Each structure stands twice: as structure tokens, then as C-alpha cells.
Amino acid sequence: xxxxxxxxxxxxxxxxxxxxxxxxxxxxxxxxxxxxxxxxxxxxxxxxxxxxxxxxxxxxxxxxxxxxxxxxxxxxxxxxxxxxxxxxxxxxxxxx
Numbered sequence: 001x002x003x004x005x006x007x008x009x010x011x012x013x014x015x016x017x018x019x020x021x022x023x024x025x026x027x028x029x030x031x032x033x034x035x036x037x038x039x040x041x042x043x044x045x046x047x048x049x050x051x052x053x054x055x056x057x058x059x060x061x062x063x064x065x066x067x068x069x070x071x072x073x074x075x076x077x078x079x080x081x082x083x084x085x086x087x088x089x090x091x092x093x094x095x096x
Contacts, residue, residue, distance in 0.1 A: 017072055017073060020069075020072065021065070021068075021069040021072060021073075024065050024068060024069065025061075025062065025065040025066075025069065028061035028062070028064055028065040029058055029061045029062055029065070030061075031061065032057040032058060032060050032061030032064075033054055033057050033058045033061065034057075035057050036053045036054040036055070036056055036057020036058065036060075037050070037053070037054045037057070039053050039057070040052075040053035040054060
């Protein structure tokens with residue numbers, strides 16, 4: 001009865017954001033590493049190139065997770081805004 005717990009919005013709940021980022025990072029790391037391992041087994045014969053494809057897949061997974069987590073924390077927006085055409089200078093016509 002005396003529990004006056006104030007609900008914080010998910011925008012400010014840092015523990016939920018960290019949990020979501022760790023979960024996203026681990027999933028993307030594992031899934032992209034497995035995809036790299038499958039691609040390496042399918043396309044390459046040498047063990048070095050197979051491990052390189054696993055490392056490449058892991059790097060892609062961590063990079064994409066980093067991009068999504070940084071946008072989740074509000075630091076970086078993954079979607080770039082298109083350039084404004086109003087600010088662009090008008091082309092100069094040369095009249096001869």
C-alpha cells in the first residue's frame with residue numbers, strides 16, 4: 001500500500017538500454033560469425049581464409065550492433081539526413 005514507486009520512462013532507463021545492447025551485440029556477433037563460418041566452408045579451402053571469413057563476419061556483427069546501440073543511447077543517428085536543396089548555391093549560367 002505504501003509503495004510509491006515512480007515509473008521511469010524507458011527513455012531514461014539505462015539498465016534496460018544496456019541489457020538490450022548486450023543482447024543485441026551477442027546475438028549479432030554469434031549469428032554473423034556462424035554465417036562467416038558457413039561461407040568460409042562453402043567458398044574457401046584454406047583454414048586461414050576460413051578463419052578470416054569468420055573474423056570478417058564477427059566484425060560485421062559487432063559493427064552493426066555498435067551502430068544500433070549508439071542510436072539507442074541517443075548519440076548517433078544511423079539515418080543520414082538528405083542534403084537541403086534550398087541551401088545549395090544556384091549554378092551560374094555563362095552567357096557568351
